Amino acid sequence: MKLDELKWDERGLVTVVVQDVATGEIRMLAHANREAVENTLSTGEAHFYSRSRRAQWKKGESSGHTIRVDEIVADCDGDAVLYLGEATGPSCHTLEETCFFERLDAGAAKKEPALPILGRLERELNARRDSSGDKSYTRYLLDRGAPKIGEKIREEAGELAEAIANESDERVVSEFADLFYHALVGLIHRGIPLRAVLAELGRRFGRSGHEEKASRSELNAPKG
Amino acid sequence: MKLDELKWDERGLVTVVVQDVATGEIRMLAHANREAVENTLSTGEAHFYSRSRRAQWKKGESSGHTIRVDEIVADCDGDAVLYLGEATGPSCHTLEETCFFERLDAGAAKKEPALPILGRLERELNARRDSSGDKSYTRYLLDRGAPKIGEKIREEAGELAEAIANESDERVVSEFADLFYHALVGLIHRGIPLRAVLAELGRRFGRSGHEEKASRSELNAPKG
Numbered sequence: 001m002k003l004d005e006l007k008w009d010e011r012g013l014v015t016v017v018v019q020d021v022a023t024g025e026i027r028m029l030a031h032a033n034r035e036a037v038e039n040t041l042s043t044g045e046a047h048f049y050s051r052s053r054r055a056q057w058k059k060g061e062s063s064g065h066t067i068r069v070d071e072i073v074a075d076c077d078g079d080a081v082l083y084l085g086e087a088t089g090p091s092c093h094t095l096e097e098t099c100f101f102e103r104l105d106a107g108a109a110k111k112e113p114a115l116p117i118l119g120r121l122e123r124e125l126n127a128r129r130d131s132s133g134d135k136s137y138t139r140y141l142l143d144r145g146a147p148k149i150g151e152k153i154r155e156e157a158g159e160l161a162e163a164i165a166n167e168s169d170e171r172v173v174s175e176f177a178d179l180f181y182h183a184l185v186g187l188i189h190r191g192i193p194l195r196a197v198l199a200e201l202g203r204r205f206g207r208s209g210h211e212e213k214a215s216r217s218e219l220n221a222p223k224g
Numbered sequence: 225m226k227l228d229e230l231k232w233d234e235r236g237l238v239t240v241v242v243q244d245v246a247t248g249e250i251r252m253l254a255h256a257n258r259e260a261v262e263n264t265l266s267t268g269e270a271h272f273y274s275r276s277r278r279a280q281w282k283k284g285e286s287s288g289h290t291i292r293v294d295e296i297v298a299d300c301d302g303d304a305v306l307y308l309g310e311a312t313g314p315s316c317h318t319l320e321e322t323c324f325f326e327r328l329d330a331g332a333a334k335k336e337p338a339l340p341i342l343g344r345l346e347r348e349l350n351a352r353r354d355s356s357g358d359k360s361y362t363r364y365l366l367d368r369g370a371p372k373i374g375e376k377i378r379e380e381a382g383e384l385a386e387a388i389a390n391e392s393d394e395r396v397v398s399e400f401a402d403l404f405y406h407a408l409v410g411l412i413h414r415g416i417p418l419r420a421v422l423a424e425l426g427r428r429f430g431r432s433g434h435e436e437k438a439s440r441s442e443l444n445a446p447k448g
Contacts, residue, residue, distance in 0.1 A: 001326035001334070017241055017250060024248020024340035026241060029304040041329055073338040075323040076316050080253040082324045082338050092300050099299040100306045102225035105265055110225070114297040114306050116248035116340070117426040124429050150385030157381030157403070161374030164410040172414055176407055177424040179381070183400055186388040190396055200401040202341040205348050 003037060007079040013049055015080040018067060020087060022198040024116040027067065027091035028099040037081065040069050046083050065089035086199075122184065122194045129188055141185050149189055152182045227261060231303040237273055239304040242291060244311060246422040248340040251291065251315035252323040261305065264293050270307050289313040310423075346408060346418045353412055365409050373413055376406045 006014055013031040020027055032040070036047040036056045046059040046067035060066030069085040092099040100114040115123065128138045141149050156179040163171040187194060230238055237255040244251055256264070260271040260280045270283040270291035284290030293309040316323040324338040339347065352362045365373050380403040387395040411418060 001328055003328065006328075015239060015253060017253060019248075019250060019338075019340070022341055024243075026243060026250070026306060029239060029241060029299055037328070071338070072328040073324045074326040074328050075253055076318050076320070076326070077323075078326070080324075081328060082250060084338055094300050096300070099301075100297045100304075102298040102300070102302075104225055104227065104230075104261070104296040104298050104305060114243075114295070114308055116243070117246055117422050117429075118342075121425055121429045146385075146389035150389055153381050153385045153388075154378070157377050160407060160410065161370075161377045164377075164414060165370040165374055169414065169416050169420075172411065172416055173420045173424050176411065176421045177428065179377075179407060180404075180421065180425065181428075183384060183403060186384065187396065187400065190388060190393065192393050192396055196393075196397045197400045197404065198341050200397050201345055201404065204401065204405075205341075205345045 001074045001078060003034065003041075005078055006034075006037070006074060006081070007077060008034065009079065011051065013051070014078075016048060016083055017080065018046060018083045018085075018087075018091065021070060021084045022086060022195050022202060023119050025098055025119060026100055026114060027087050027097070032081070037072065040083065041072060044069055044085075046085070059091075060088065063089075063093075065091060067091060118194060121181075122188070125184060125188050138185060141182070142189055146186070146189060149182060149186045153179065153186060156182050225298045225302060227258065227265075229302055230258075230261070230298060230305070231301060232258065233303065235275065237275070238302075240272060240307055241304065242270060242307045242309075242311075242315065245294060245308045246310060246419050246426060247343050249322055249343060250324055250338060251311050251321070256305070261296065264307065265296060268293055268309075270309070283315075284312065287313075287317075289315060291315060342418060345405075346412070349408060349412050362409060365406070366413055370410070370413060373406060373410045377403065377410060380406050 008014060012033045016030050016032045018027040019025065030048040031051060032047065033049040033056065036049045039047040046069050047056060048059065049056050065088055067083065067085055067087045069083045071084040073082045073084065075081070090097050096113065098113045101111050103110050103112065125138050128134045128136050129142050141152065156175065160175040160179050163175040184194065187197070232238060236257045238261070240254050240256045242251045243249065254272040255275060256271065257273040257280065260273045263271040270293050271280060272283065273280050289312055291307065291309055291311045293307045295308040297306045297308065299305070314321050320337065322337045325335050327334050327336065349362050352358045352360050353366050365376065380399065384396070384399040384403050387399040408418065411421070
């Protein structure tokens with residue numbers, strides 16, 4: 001789709017959803033006029049249009065909390081676009097990471113960022129690490145540290161390999177989940193955000209169908 | 225936030241973004257009046273308001289492609305909400321999974337769904353499996369099948385365990401990415417969607433801070 005084909009509304013605007021390409025988190029929702037979309041395309045930095053101030057604005061121009069935009073994807077009827085990229089710092093003026101943090105339904109925690117599953121899982125495991133008196137299995141693993149976590153990662157990998165070779169789909173799914181969970185506990189033990197792994201996978205596998213450049217290939221580079 | 229606190233626009237509407245909670249994929253963008261939000265909350269099925277037809281509508285009422293909504297999260301200024309849940313079938317009237325599939329920038333493939341990194345990776349690896357003449361490392365692994373894939377999963381798990389215990393953050397991230405990639409190739413070999421693993425993790429770890437109920441705990445249930 002071309003810029004000309006977008007369906008600008010009566011004020012000359014389209015709706016913009018901003019999504020973090022690594023975590024899938026929706027950071028904010030705003031509007032853009034044609035100039036703002038053009039500037040986003042040409043600079044790779046998120047630009048919007050303020051309906052109240054009637055002016056274009058660049059995200060982070062005062063706060064420093066910019067948003068890098070790698071891709072812009074229009075929806076089927078062309079009146080909304082998605083900015084896919086990565087934010088520097090919080091994206092909300094409240095200094096929350098995302099503007100979407102107010103649960104409307106009768107959720108347990110009213111203020112909690114809206115996150116896809118992996119982000120929730122990471123948040124939950126971090127909370128267990130930081131909560132005194134927690135008696136979860138996660139806390140047990142973290143207390144035992146790298147040797148125990150490593151032992152479990154190896155064990156679960158063996159079970160996943162076995163399931164892939166010989167067991168049901170349900171077993172494969174369950175063992176993959178076990179392995180992922182224990183590997184994530186390893187990240188949390190080290191204080192490394194899951195986003196770093198997702199970003200690494202993103203660097204290795206571009207969306208354009210390139211060969212997995214950075215992935216070590218034993219066809220080309222045996223690891224010994 | 226309560227329904228009363230939402231900022232309905234001059235037509236009595238808020239903007240609604242619909243996101244798949246497992247994959248993070250944004251499925252569609254639409255509008256809702258108060259009745260549509262209330263019906264979504266009470267039924268757990270996505271309801272919207274059509275500005276052209278001036279009527280409430282339930283997603284899937286004619287197509288059967290409903291969207292289950294687990295949570296509704298409002299943004300900071302209350303004029304937009306996020307429906308987080310899971311779609312049955314395609315969400316777009318074009319029968320694409322998501323309405324967001326038209327790249328506006330000069331991307332390689334113009335029609336390609338907007339996906340966070342893991343979804344892209346899975347899509348890319350499936351494309352390699354299905355493409356004849358592909359000479360990628362992924363294809364090599366898939367051709368060798370479960371024994372080779374399993375061997376690599378075990379090997380990468382050992383390297384991740386070692387990195388967690390003794391190596392730099394960069395090594396941990398790289399080894400986690402290696403392990404994840406090889407495990408995902410195992411899923412693709414079996415024809416199992418990554419969404420199934422994400423959904424399993426979602427079932428085990430609710431957002432409400434419950435103990436990881438379904439996760440096998442060796443504190444309570446030694447695996448032998």
